[in-house]
Amino acid sequence: MTAAAPARTSRPVKPRRSMAIPIGLAVFVVITWLALSEQFGIGFDLVALIEDIARGRGILAELLSPNWSFVPRTAEPMIETVQIAILGAVIGCSIALPVSFLASRVTARNRGVLGVTRTVLSVVRAIPDILWALLFVAAVGIGVLPGILALVFFNIGVVVKLLSETIDGVDSGPIEAARASGANGFQSVRWAVLPQVLPNYVAYSLYAFELNIRASTVLGVVGAGGIGNMLFTQYRFFNWSNVSVIVIELFVLVILIELVSIQLRRRLV
Amino acid sequence: MTAVAQARPKPPSGLRRNVALLLAALVVGWAALTIDIRLGAILEVPGGLARIFGLMFLGKGPEWSYLGRAVEAMVESIWIAWIGTVIGAILSLPVGFFGAKNVSSGLISNVVRLFLNAIRAFPEIVLAIAIFIPIAGLGPVAGALAIGIHSIGTLGKLTAEVIEGIDPGPVEATRAVGGRPLQIQRWGVLPQVLPEIVAFWLYRFEINIRAAAVLGVVGAGGIGFVLSQAIAFARYDRAATAILVVVIATIMVDTVSGRVRRRIIEGAEARAVSEVEQPEVLVPSRP
Numbered sequence: 001m002t003a004a005a006p007a008r009t010s011r012p013v014k015p016r017r018s019m020a021i022p023i024g025l026a027v028f029v030v031i032t033w034l035a036l037s038e039q040f041g042i043g044f045d046l047v048a049l050i051e052d053i054a055r056g057r058g059i060l061a062e063l064l065s066p067n068w069s070f071v072p073r074t075a076e077p078m079i080e081t082v083q084i085a086i087l088g089a090v091i092g093c094s095i096a097l098p099v100s101f102l103a104s105r106v107t108a109r110n111r112g113v114l115g116v117t118r119t120v121l122s123v124v125r126a127i128p129d130i131l132w133a134l135l136f137v138a139a140v141g142i143g144v145l146p147g148i149l150a151l152v153f154f155n156i157g158v159v160v161k162l163l164s165e166t167i168d169g170v171d172s173g174p175i176e177a178a179r180a181s182g183a184n185g186f187q188s189v190r191w192a193v194l195p196q197v198l199p200n201y202v203a204y205s206l207y208a209f210e211l212n213i214r215a216s217t218v219l220g221v222v223g224a225g226g227i228g229n230m231l232f233t234q235y236r237f238f239n240w241s242n243v244s245v246i247v248i249e250l251f252v253l254v255i256l257i258e259l260v261s262i263q264l265r266r267r268l269v
Numbered sequence: 270m271t272a273v274a275q276a277r278p279k280p281p282s283g284l285r286r287n288v289a290l291l292l293a294a295l296v297v298g299w300a301a302l303t304i305d306i307r308l309g310a311i312l313e314v315p316g317g318l319a320r321i322f323g324l325m326f327l328g329k330g331p332e333w334s335y336l337g338r339a340v341e342a343m344v345e346s347i348w349i350a351w352i353g354t355v356i357g358a359i360l361s362l363p364v365g366f367f368g369a370k371n372v373s374s375g376l377i378s379n380v381v382r383l384f385l386n387a388i389r390a391f392p393e394i395v396l397a398i399a400i401f402i403p404i405a406g407l408g409p410v411a412g413a414l415a416i417g418i419h420s421i422g423t424l425g426k427l428t429a430e431v432i433e434g435i436d437p438g439p440v441e442a443t444r445a446v447g448g449r450p451l452q453i454q455r456w457g458v459l460p461q462v463l464p465e466i467v468a469f470w471l472y473r474f475e476i477n478i479r480a481a482a483v484l485g486v487v488g489a490g491g492i493g494f495v496l497s498q499a500i501a502f503a504r505y506d507r508a509a510t511a512i513l514v515v516v517i518a519t520i521m522v523d524t525v526s527g528r529v530r531r532r533i534i535e536g537a538e539a540r541a542v543s544e545v546e547q548p549e550v551l552v553p554s555r556p
Contacts, residue, residue, distance in 0.1 A: 020532075032355055035348035042348050042409035042490065049405060049414075056404035063399060086300040126519035130394075130483040131496065131512065138500050138508075139317035145306050149314070218394040221486055222497065228394075232487070235398045247391070247399045254390040 062240035063247075070242045074230060074249055081226035082253070084144055084219065085212040088151025093205040095152065096159035100201075103160050104167035106175070107189050125157035129215045133224040144225035151215060155208045162204045163197060170196045202268050206261045213257045217250050325509035332506040339495060339507075339514040345409055346491030347518065349484065350477035352413040357420025357477075358470045364421060365428025365466070366454060372432055382429065389422030393480045397489045409490025416477050416484070427469045428462070435461045468530045475526050482515050 035041040101107040103121060108114040127135075132153045136146030174192035183191065220228025227246060234242040325331070367373045368381035391399075397415035405411040435458060443457035485493025492511055499507040 024529075031351060035351045035355075042345060042352065042413060044352060044410055044413065049410065052404050052406065059403035060400075063403075080305070083300040083304045086297060087304065090297050122520055122523070123516055126479075126516040126523070127512065128479040128483045128515075130486055130493070131515065134486070134497060134500050135321065135512075136318075138505070139321040140310060140314055141317075143306070143310070144304055145310050145314070148306075214390075214392050218392050221394060231395070231398065235487075240403070243399050247395055250395060251387070251390045255386065258386070258390075 059240050063244045065241055066244040066248060067239075067241035068245065070245045071249070074227065074246055077220070077227040077230050078249060078253065080144060081216045081220075081228075082213070084147045084151065084224075084226050085209065085216040088148045088216065089155055089205065089209040089212045091148070092152040092155025093159055093201075093208060096156045096163065096205075097201060099156060100160045100163035100167060101189055101193070103164035106167050106170060106172070107185075107193055109185065121157060121160055124153055125161065127153070129154040130218065130222055133219045134222045137223045142223035142225075147216060147219040147224035147226060150219060150224060151212050154215060155212065158208050158211065159201075159204050162207075163201055166197050166200045166204075167193060199268055203265045206265050206268075210254075210258055210261050213254055217254075321505065324505035325512075329506040331509040331513055332504075333510065335507045335510045336514070339492065339511045342485070342492040342495045342511070343482070343514045343518045346481040346485070346493070347478060347522065349409050349412045349489075349491050350416060350474060350481040353416025353420060353477050353481065354470060354474040356413065356417025357424050357473060360417070361421045361424035361428055362466070364425040365432060366458075368425055368429030369432035371435070371437075372454065372458065378429070382426070385422050385425045385429075387422075388418060389426070391419065393419045393484060394487055397484055398487055402487070402489060407488040412481060412484040412489030412491060415489065416480055419480075420473050420477065424466075424469060424473055428466050431462045431465050431469075432458060464533050468533050471526045471530045471533075475523050478519055478522050482519070 036044045038045075099117065099121075102113055102117040105114065108117065129150055132150035133146055136149045140146055140149070170193055174196065175188050178188035178192040216226050216228075217231075218228045220226040220230065221232045223229065227250065231243065231246045231250075234246065364381060364385070368378050368385060370378045373381070393412075393415045396418055397411055401411035401414040401418075405414060439461060440453055440457035443453045448456060481491050481493075483493045485491040485495065486497045488494065492515055496508055496511045496515075499505070499511060
């Protein structure tokens with residue numbers, strides 16, 4: 001007791017300051033400076049930008065006066081956009097379910113399979129949706145088909161990533177129980193893992209569908225069907241009041257789908 | 270009594286689930302049957318893919334002399350993503366505070382959240398086409414601005430959610446020692462949420478790299494322009510080089526950024542004794 005008394009009155013030692021924060025800040029400043037600069041980066045000039053706003057005022061005014069008579073012409077590509085998103089989501093998420101089990105440490109017992117699956121997936125994820133669309137347009141020609149194919153790959157990337165991480169974190173009790181009662185690999189996945197992750201899978205799929213709606217609106221820019229094509233055409237002919245109509249419609253569509261999807265996800269999870 | 274106790278419990282009604290499944294099947298069926306695809310086109314897909322793959326990697330192969338141009342364009346995409354993320358981060362931080370119910374008022378936070386949802390509804394390409402290319406002209410600046418504004422939507426929402434999950438203790442302590450409102454935010458709230466928010470910024474940067482890689486398709490700078498030109502002129506050997514550059518650069522950025530994120534989050538866990546939000550929050554948008 002007496003030996004402890006002086007220790008109690010002495011001041012606690014201040015922890016040494018970590019160098020991580022100053023180093024991080026320095027790295028941040030250097031990268032940002034490089035990125036903004038004229039000769040290395042993109043030449044970001046705030047003053048010029050503010051002057052540009054004045055120059056773009058005419059266009060902005062046109063954007064703010066949407067040409068409502070254009071609405072009927074947008075109906076068909078708009079519906080096509082929704083169809084592309086639905087089919088891309090359904091096919092992509094269906095493929096993603098089995099693949100997720102091959103991409104999780106818990107269910108893919110074979111290290112080789114796991115490694116190959118994960119490598120392929122990181123390549124799939126590294127290619128953005130529109131680049132997929134560009135490739136598929138080159139492969140199968142313009143139309144809705146390359147759009148759907150692009151979204152299929154995009155969805156596989158998103159859903160497998162989320163779901164395989166969920167599978168990594170499942171309760172191992174049911175798996176042990178299934179194995180103890182004689183289940184083989186497939187049976188234990190079916191009866192011990194799948195029921196645990198099914199609600200997450202449905203939620204991720206709905207989330208992917210939301211992303212698809214957003215993505216499918218722009219796929220048309222490269223000729224992969226949907227409203228994006230019309231948007232890009234109107235933009236190229238500087239029909240800003242028509243561009244405005246399409247943008248407003250997209251906005252309404254995305255918000256509507258999101259509201260529905262959020263309601264559904266709340267009920268499910 | 271005993272009869273009731275022995276009766277088997279009824280299985281829960283599957284009616285609602287079945288109705289939901291039926292509705293979903295109807296919607297999918299409608300989309301599949303009415304969409305404008307020739308059946309023959311589907312059969313041509315494998316052949317078309319094989320042809321393109323052959324032209325890209327097997328025939329003249331990736332054109333290595335094009336590597337310099339592709340890397341240069343990819344670096345521009347990375348700068349676009351970085352500046353976009355910085356714009357989004359700087360602007361979303363105060364917005365996030367106003368969007369958190371426990372920091373601002375209920376009314377203000379609802380208005381801010383609505384505003385953030387509205388921003389998120391516009392894809393970067395749409396923002397670039399409809400607003401920033403008209404203002405800033407064709408080029409990387411328009412792309413960076415489009416990415417920046419879109420990022421405010423997601424980052425602001427995530428920031429507000431993290432702030433709503435804080436431990437109220439430090440806030441009360443700061444108030445008890447006489448902190449003014451701004452000081453309460455600075456010393457009571459910010460230290461609790463900053464590690465996670467910085468991790469979000471990095472995560473967003475990873476997403477923005479992908480967005481910046483495609484913005485060039487509409488003329489907003491970066492490798493997207495190189496790629497779309499290569500494909501438009503059927504130079505698949507060049508397209509192959511560009512795609513390899515995109516994939517390798519993206520995976521490299523992901524790896525570095527992921528490491529830094531993990532370091533930041535784990536550092537935060539070591540410092541805070543109370544439970545920190547699980548890293549699974551890094552998965553975007555699970556309401």
